[in-house]
Amino acid sequence: MTIGQVAKRAEVNIETIRYYERQGLIPSPPRRESGYRQYSGGTVERVRFIKRAQELGFSLKEIAELLSLRVAPDISCSEVKRRAEAKITDIEEKIRTLQKMKEALARLASTCSGRGPTSECPILEALENEEEKDAKE
Amino acid sequence: MTIGQVAKRAEVNIETIRYYERQGLIPSPPRRESGYRQYSGGTVERVRFIKRAQELGFSLKEIAELLSLRVAPDISCSEVKRRAEAKITDIEEKIRTLQKMKEALARLASTCSGRGPTSECPILEALENEEEKDAKE
DNA sequence: CTTGACCCTGTACCATGGTACGGGGTTTAT
DNA sequence: ATAAACCCCGTACCATGGTACAGGGTCAAG
Numbered sequence: 003m004t005i006g007q008v009a010k011r012a013e014v015n016i017e018t019i020r021y022y023e024r025q026g027l028i029p030s031p032p033r034r035e036s037g038y039r040q041y042s043g044g045t046v047e048r049v050r051f052i053k054r055a056q057e058l059g060f061s062l063k064e065i066a067e068l069l070s071l072r073v074a075p076d077i078s079c080s081e082v083k084r085r086a087e088a089k090i091t092d093i094e095e096k097i098r099t100l101q102k103m104k105e106a107l108a109r110l111a112s113t114c115s116g117r118g119p120t121s122e123c124p125i126l127e128a129l130e131n132e133e134e135k136d137a138k139e
Numbered sequence: 140m141t142i143g144q145v146a147k148r149a150e151v152n153i154e155t156i157r158y159y160e161r162q163g164l165i166p167s168p169p170r171r172e173s174g175y176r177q178y179s180g181g182t183v184e185r186v187r188f189i190k191r192a193q194e195l196g197f198s199l200k201e202i203a204e205l206l207s208l209r210v211a212p213d214i215s216c217s218e219v220k221r222r223a224e225a226k227i228t229d230i231e232e233k234i235r236t237l238q239k240m241k242e243a244l245a246r247l248a249s250t251c252s253g254r255g256p257t258s259e260c261p262i263l264e265a266l267e268n269e270e271e272k273d274a275k276e
Numbered sequence: 277c278t279t280g281a282c283c284c285t286g287t288a289c290c291a292t293g294g295t296a297c298g299g300g301g302t303t304t305a306t
Numbered sequence: 307a308t309a310a311a312c313c314c315c316g317t318a319c320c321a322t323g324g325t326a327c328a329g330g331g332t333c334a335a336g
């Protein structure tokens with residue numbers, strides 16, 4: 003298979019395949035005499051693994067590590083589970099941060115009737131004043 | 140006030156002040172003969188506004204717009220409120236995405252006893268297999 | 277044969293929000 | 307005077323995950 007075929011089957015950009023190769027996420031395949039890469043079907047599966055793991059919030063670096071774990075002979079499943087659970091914790095933290103932002107914004111928005119000039123907008127005024135921030139903490 | 144004093148009082152890096160000036164977020168101040176920037180106290184407040192807005196999830200670009208709105212004579216408070224509410228919507232969407240990720244990860248993690256070699260890890264296997272993904276959608 | 281699609285490489289670019297230099301001038305306190 | 311802190315500018319770099327070229331070679335179908 004050529005790089006274009008792999009990209010098409012894995013539903014990614016050709017450039018992405020080359021990028022992943024450069025980053026070490028997929029191995030450099032053998033070449034034809036022309037220099038064209040010659041892939042087996044395993045690369046499609048590997049790229050799909052990468053994209054699925056990305057969807058779950060893993061960075062490419064973390065994915066590279068997962069891929070290494072997959073073939074490490076002395077590593078146990080528990081390490082994979084630990085990483086999944088660590089990612090869950092990460093995500094929970096992010097959700098908390100976002101919730102705080104949302105609540106602060108909602109409080110601000112509720113102070114504004116939506117009428118009047120911006121020079122007297124309570125939202126903008128709150129962003130300008132330090133007391134407002136301290137009062138929340 | 141010098142740039143160092145502004146940075147210290149606003150609790151940001153000197154480089155950040157210069158960056159904000161380059162990005163148009165704060166105005167270029169008058170200079171001494173030496174070339175040193177000479178700030179009034181208003182810049183400290185403005186930088187604090189920027190940082191507070193950032194904490195609420197606004198990008199610098201969005202913040203620049205808020206700062207423009209603040210002094211626009213024909214703009215009403217409702218525009219500011221609209222933007223705050225749009226940001227809330229953004230954040231809610233991000234939370235939903237993160238929730239989905241978390242749930243998918245939790246499901247995966249629950250399939251793994253934490254025992255056994257990684258070559259037989261249900262988490263990794265799920266990431267490898269397309270059927271698993273389709274079954275969820 | 278011809279042409280269009282495909283492939284290669286290396287380098288640069290994008291977004292975002294900074295941060296770090298190098299090289300040189302200025303200010304301030306001792 | 308001296309030394310350290312401070313400031314200036316322009317340019318490059320960082321992280322992350324791509325994406326886009328330019329310039330040139332190869333392949334496959336008509």
